[in-house]
Amino acid sequence: MKNSNETLFLTQAEADQQEFLRVIENTARALVQSFHEDAAYAGPEPNVLRSQIQQIEFLPDKGMGFDQCLADAAEKILPNFLHTSSTRYMAHLHSAALVEAIAAELVLTTFNQSMDSWDQSPVATELENEACRQLCKLYGYGPESDGIFTSGGSLSNQYGIHLARDWYCREHLGQDVKAHGLPADFRRLRIYTSEISHFSVEKTAHLLGLGYDAVVKVPVNDAMQMDADALERLIKEDLRKGNLPFCVVATVGTTDFGSIDPIAKIAVLCKEHGLWLHCDAAYGSGLILSKKYAARIADLPMADSITVDFHKMFLMPISGSVFLVKRGTEFETFELHADYLNREEDEEDGYLNLVGKSLQTTRRFDALKVWFAFRTRGKDGWDKLISTCVENAAWLYERLMADPKFTVAVKPEISSVVFRLNASDDVNKRVRRALLLDKGIVIGQTVVNGQTYLKFTLLNPLLTHEHLEQILQIIVELG
Ligand SMILES: *Cc1c(COP(=O)(O)O)cnc(C)c1O
Numbered sequence: 001m002k003n004s005n006e007t008l009f010l011t012q013a014e015a016d017q018q019e020f021l022r023v024i025e026n027t028a029r030a031l032v033q034s035f036h037e038d039a040a041y042a043g044p045e046p047n048v049l050r051s052q053i054q055q056i057e058f059l060p061d062k063g064m065g066f067d068q069c070l071a072d073a074a075e076k077i078l079p080n081f082l083h084t085s086s087t088r089y090m091a092h093l094h095s096a097a098l099v100e101a102i103a104a105e106l107v108l109t110t111f112n113q114s115m116d117s118w119d120q121s122p123v124a125t126e127l128e129n130e131a132c133r134q135l136c137k138l139y140g141y142g143p144e145s146d147g148i149f150t151s152g153g154s155l156s157n158q159y160g161i162h163l164a165r166d167w168y169c170r171e172h173l174g175q176d177v178k179a180h181g182l183p184a185d186f187r188r189l190r191i192y193t194s195e196i197s198h199f200s201v202e203k204t205a206h207l208l209g210l211g212y213d214a215v216v217k218v219p220v221n222d223a224m225q226m227d228a229d230a231l232e233r234l235i236k237e238d239l240r241k242g243n244l245p246f247c248v249v250a251t252v253g254t255t256d257f258g259s260i261d262p263i264a265k266i267a268v269l270c271k272e273h274g275l276w277l278h279c280d281a282a283y284g285s286g287l288i289l290s291k292k293y294a295a296r297i298a299d300l301p302m303a304d305s306i307t308v309d310f311h312k313m314f315l316m317p318i319s320g321s322v323f324l325v326k327r328g329t330e331f332e333t334f335e336l337h338a339d340y341l342n343r344e345e346d347e348e349d350g351y352l353n354l355v356g357k358s359l360q361t362t363r364r365f366d367a368l369k370v371w372f373a374f375r376t377r378g379k380d381g382w383d384k385l386i387s388t389c390v391e392n393a394a395w396l397y398e399r400l401m402a403d404p405k406f407t408v409a410v411k412p413e414i415s416s417v418v419f420r421l422n423a424s425d426d427v428n429k430r431v432r433r434a435l436l437l438d439k440g441i442v443i444g445q446t447v448v449n450g451q452t453y454l455k456f457t458l459l460n461p462l463l464t465h466e467h468l469e470q471i472l473q474i475i476v477e478l479g
Helices: 014-033 046-054 066-080 099-111 122-138 153-173 200-207 228-240 263-273 284-290 328-334 346-347 367-401 425-438 465-476
Strands: 147-148 188-196 215-218 245-253 276-282 305-309 321-325 406-408 416-421 442-448 451-457
Touching: 014 066, 014 328, 046 066, 046 451, 099 367, 122 147, 122 321, 122 367, 147 153, 147 328, 147 425, 153 188, 153 245, 153 321, 153 328, 188 228, 200 215, 215 228, 228 245, 228 263, 245 328, 245 367, 263 276, 284 305, 284 367, 321 328, 367 406, 367 416, 367 465, 416 425, 425 442, 425 451, 425 465, 451 465
Parallel strands: 188 215, 188 245, 245 276, 276 305
Antiparallel strands: 147 321, 305 321, 406 416, 416 451, 442 451
């Protein structure tokens, strides 16, 4: 039998198949063995970890073979991973990965399809295409809609604002940005988003040649939702000044608070003044599968485009996001034919080349993970997963509100709870650091009205009220 240095790929050869099984099984076993404690993080602090890593030879002269490589990883790397599945991890919008989706990862990386052209990903292209069709339907879009999987919410937001700009310039200014670049008075173009929206809006404004100056920050109300009256005032003021409002980015689940902007009101304003509405539902999109809480995002279909992240509430391995657009023809902005890749003559004969809708060329088959997880658990299973997280947040909110030792920033609309110990900023900061390094508990921290707050982001359906209560007790003791 060939050893691992001889086997390169999984092929039809018996020796390769045996070696593939051995490598994958041993890896799976090492993974399983590394999960033996409850801590979210059991490794050392940054400087120690850095020097440990620097001592491991990166590119040896002579290969050590897979077994030694795996043994070193098991000894030096695996113990220092953050355990996203731990009930002591709740720092960010960053979830554990469902086992069936990990299996799907193995499938999609083994075949290593690339989603740019049909001849690089035949069944994968058809499956992603169908997944996009079904996801459009799930989020309430009609038959003209379309979608594309992307690497994450940041890129999906970029797609939304990019399509909005090109649409506005074409429809309102008669400018073909794709062919000729920005219109002469591009400095007047304006994007509106709340003051607590995701920073990918500003990054996109920069990338699109508009700059941060083009982003108008709309104040939020006490519930951390965009103030729609303020939005109307700001749009009207800009119109009076001769500026060119072209897009509102509303957030459906803000990163810190999970607050949901008033979509219906904002949609009416966008219609009235000729703006594109992009909904950043990177976080809140998960509510769609909760029977009880889906109503909170019922207005999403009013948006011209939607960002959905699968690596947050949907518990997918990174990366997983889809960008949905109400009028699929808007994707023509990204269409560009290359002789070597996506020939028009092939497309006329039914060969679908998804690169025509994408800014990425080589692209992962992330849709397969969603397909595995949706079919494995079904609507019933998903309802339980999502609803549990929302209910945990509601319980924690009530628990904290009833306790004079804590202050809560805002009532949760999804599954994030932002609160502080009634002590100095410094005490709150030190509590978080001590939880990380001494207790293996990783929680979030943010600033609200100039004060330091702690944050629980409850994406893990394994969390119970008892878990949360225990961590609160530890926080009180440390404080
Ligand atoms: C996480 C998040 C993003 C960014 O998504 P990535 O997948 O991390 O690129 C955008 N918007 C909101 C509201 C988010 O919470």
